Structures are given as structure tokens and as C-alpha cells.
Amino acid sequence: MAFTVEQALNWLTKSNEKIQENKDYLSELDQAIGDGDHGINMARGFDEVVKKLDGNDYKQVADVWKDAAMTLMSKVGGASGPLFGTAFLKMSMAAKGGEAVSYDAFIKALEDGGAGIKQRGKATEGEKTMVDVWSPVVKQLKEAKDFDAGLIRDSSKSAMEATKDIIATKGRAAYLKERSKGHLDPGSVSSYYIFQALSDCIEGEV
Amino acid sequence: MAFTVEQALNWLTKSNEKIQENKDYLSELDQAIGDGDHGINMARGFDEVVKKLDGNDYKQVADVWKDAAMTLMSKVGGASGPLFGTAFLKMSMAAKGGEAVSYDAFIKALEDGGAGIKQRGKATEGEKTMVDVWSPVVKQLKEAKDFDAGLIRDSSKSAMEATKDIIATKGRAAYLKERSKGHLDPGSVSSYYIFQALSDCIEGEV
């Protein structure tokens, strides 16, 4: 299977739905170890993404991701804006050229996206940030041969849950030091929703 | 001669007059090596001092100085407020008790006032601040036996003029480093006016 423009649009629409549904939960998580705005930030950003994409006639997956990237960067307001924005921008750059994206190209794009987050956030694995979802998910998807809804769902879920035990060393939560332990990282939970949305829109289509 | 309540009031009134007359000049000096508000600050502060003193029936010089101190501290707004305020507060504390103030007690008060400025500003001689007027004036007055209008006038004038060649190491002018050279220190010039006012109100009364 190849990842089409329609799926790319569908992915972002479904991501938005999950984020809107869980807006309060995401903010609550951020209240515990951040400034409590992550749900608001993400809900505003993804709402704008969907508005931006709506009605446009995209020829390439890369163009969908580019518009998503630019919108997230300029509308989110918090750290997650430049981070998710950079991820989608790098994905767009990696996917440039073809209409649809093969599995290999998709994984390469995700890998670049994850690397973009690390670079932009000057973060690495184990710092209790969204990197702790993106990196393990990319790693596991790389080992598969084709889109696998179940693998995306499971790998992102377990990576998200594992952020609970980490002591934050990046982002606002780092101010709390040991006290950040025992709480899920909000950006990892929203990353999880994004991967769940990806899984949903692949499901049954392979 | 002893310094009376009337003279104390007269001193502050005359100081205010000189400062109001030279308000623009003081701000211009501050424009060159500071933020350009010294004239405004001093004019506002001394205007309030005169208003505060007006109509009050003071029994002691110390009480006049105390009211002046509190008013300067709360009304000036810039660094010169806490500095002149501290000077008059220390003078008030030194002069406490007697109605009028003997020459020796007056010099002791001025000395404490100068020390107060140094302590509050964490400054010493040669840093291009008002300390460079207060310290040499106190030193020269200490050598005299009685109030000497001419000595007050001359010592404060030459000390004020000598600030021109100093490189600032305290206050805002310190940001300019070598470029602060060649300009008079605004707080030294207003200190000079205050000493000129003292000289004026002693003149002919000894």
C-alpha cells in the first residue's frame, strides 16, 4: 500500500478529532508538570490545520504536510507548535516529489520528522518529551515491511505510557526535577493520539 | 552659629529652587550618560519635599530632614531617590535630639549622610557618582571650625567639576565605560546645587 493524499488529509482530520475530544485531559496532564495549556494549544493548532486543509486541492502528500507544518508552527503558541511543526515540515521535505508515499518513503519521512523534533528541542530519548514516543515508534515501524495499524497503535501506546516513569530534563517539566516522575508527558500523549489517528486511517485499508 | 529649623527649611526650599531652575540641564546631563530623567526625578522629588514641609511646625532639624528623606525616597523614582533619601535619613538620625544643630553635629550628620550614600549605592570615591561630591565636601568642611559659605560653595563646585574626567563604574553610566568620560555626573551636579543652596542660606548669617 502507498499513503495517499486522501489518507494524509484523513490522518490530520482524525488527529484533530482525537485532540478536540481529549483537549481537557491534555491540559490536565500539562497542569501537573507544565503550564496547563497543552490541550488548548493543540486544539487551537489542529483546528486551524483542518481549516487550512479544507477545500484545498492537494496533489502531493508533501504539500498537505507542509501546510499542516506551517499552521502548527504559527498557531499553537507553546513549545509543541515549533516541535510538531518541525516534524511535519521535515516529513514534507522527505516526501517531496511523489503523489503518494510508499511505506519506505513514509518511514523515512517519519524518521526525519522525529529527528527534526530532537534537533529543534535539543532533546534525546529519556528526557520525558514527545521524543520518547516518536523515536521508539519510528524504530519499531522501521522493522515492519508495510503499514501495520496494530503495530502503530501498540508501539505508540506503550511508548506513551512509559513516559510516566521518566524524570524530565527538557521542557517546562524539567523545573520539577524528581517531582515530574509519576506523570505522563503531555506532548507524548498528544503524539500518541496522532499515531492512533494514523493507525485508524490505515486500518482496513491495507 | 548653630543650624536652626528655619535654616533647615530654607535649605530645602532653596535646593528646590535651584533644581527647578536647572531641571532641563540636569536631564540633559543624564541624557548623555544615563536615561535622561535626572532633572525630572529631582524636580518632582524636591517639589514634593517642599509641599510636605510647608505649613508643618517642626521643633527639630532632625524632623525636617526625616520628612525630606521619606519624601525623596518615595517620590523621586530613580536611583537618586533612595540615595538622597538615605543621606537625609542618616543626617536626621545623627541630628536627633537637639532643636538646632551645632557645627560639629552638622558635620557629623553630613558625614553620616555621605556614608549612607556610599553604603546604599555600594559606591566609593572615583566611580563618577554623587559620592564624588559628598565625600570631598565633607572632608573639607571637617577641617573648618564653623559654617563657611565660601568653603561650601568652592569645595562642592570643584568636586562637581572633577567628575567630568572620571570613567563611571557605578550607576547607569557604568554601561558606557570609557564613553562616560568627558561628561559631568548628573547626581554630582544636583548635589552641587544642594550644597550651593546650603551655602546661600548660611551666607551672611554666621
Added chain:
Amino acid sequence: MANVGIVIISHSEKVANGVKDILEQAVGQVTVEAAGGQGDGEIGTSLEKIQGAIEKVHSAQGTIVFYDLGSAKMNAEIAIEMLELENVQLAEAPVLEGAYLAAVESSMGRPLEKIVNALEKEFK
């Protein structure tokens, strides 16, 4: 039990109020007061505003006072001396960045002394 209070002194009323806004947005349980500008809103500081702000946030847990530029420090020192309160400390740290760190620490119930240590460690 109250947390350590925080006072923000700035030459600008907008800066002091804005730093207060940032702390309140970012940190839930924080007792912070702003003392910005002169009485008339001009650039400068006001002894009365500073004293008022300290009195408003102060508790047995103590208070930590941040200032922006040199001359604000002198007014802060005078205010602290005049109020004669126990446990009021002037912080030697950048006004916004320092206050943010202190607000997080205070919201965790950290004592004054520990917050001062954390500031020294971070900004020296």
C-alpha cells in the same frame, strides 16, 4: 500552610504585571505581586508599591523579591529594611527567568532558603 511569596519589581509597570501573568499562567499555586513603575506609571520604581507588594504576599514562609535594574535594587533594600519583616530576601537573579524558577519551586512548597540556593546555582 502558605508558600513562599514572590515580588516582582520592575522599572516598567507592564513588565512587572506581565511577569506576574506568566507565573500565574505557568504555575498554579503561586503568591506573586507586581511592583512596577513609578506611582504615575512612568518608568522608575516606587517605594510604596514595593512595600505594598511585599506586605501583600508575605507570610511565615517568607518572601523573595526580584528587581530588574540597579536603582530598583536600592528601593527594594530600603523597603525591606523599613518593613522589618523576617525572611524577606532580595534575589540576585534575572527578574523574569529567576522569578519563573522561584515560582515553580515555591509552588512545590520549597522553603525560602532552598529557593535562594536554587537561584544561586542556576544564575551564578
Added chain:
Amino acid sequence: MANVGIVIISHSEKVANGVKDILEQAVGQVTVEAAGGQGDGEIGTSLEKIQGAIEKVHSAQGTIVFYDLGSAKMNAEIAIEMLELENVQLAEAPVLEGAYLAAVESSMGRPLEKIVNALEKEFK
């Protein structure tokens, strides 16, 4: 000849505008723009505001950009990368105290590189 431009990024619109006020009051010849808050005035930063501010102050002499908290830094970096201008530097210094120093230096006609050195010396 223009002086080095200064941009103040803060999570709070009030803080950014207030720092601009302080610099303009204290330092005569200074080219400074504020980029504070999100578009809607909420606490946060806005890529558009940052880009707009940089474009407004930028000249051949270059521009120095100050930010308050970590996440503002990422937006600042993106803005700088996207504008593709020569001589735009992100300052690693406290937003108010650093900008004040830079404003004084810039008003003396100091070049960008010297201002960056002065900041490093003062705040590291």
C-alpha cells in the same frame, strides 16, 4: 548608518512591550521591536509576530534577538531560519537585563559581534 536592531520576545505581550519601553526611555538611539504573546494576547509566542519584529528592526548592521523561556527560543530559531537574513543572532542572556546591555552598546554604534561578546562576558 543604522545601529544593531533589538527584538524582545516574551511569552507576555506586556513584558515585551514594557522592556521596549524601558530601553526607549533609558537609551536614546535604539531600534527595538517587541514580539510578545500569542496572536490573541494569551501567554505564549507567535512566529508571525517574531518574524514581523525582526523584519522591522533589521538592517545591514544586523539584529540581536532576546527571548524569555525555552519554548520561545524554538519559535525564535524557526523565525530566524525562515527569514534567511544575514546577521541575525539569538542572544543567550536574560531578556530584560541582556536587552538593556545590548541597547546601550547598540546606541554607541557597536557592531553585532562586539555586542554578542559583551553579553557573553556579562551573563556567562
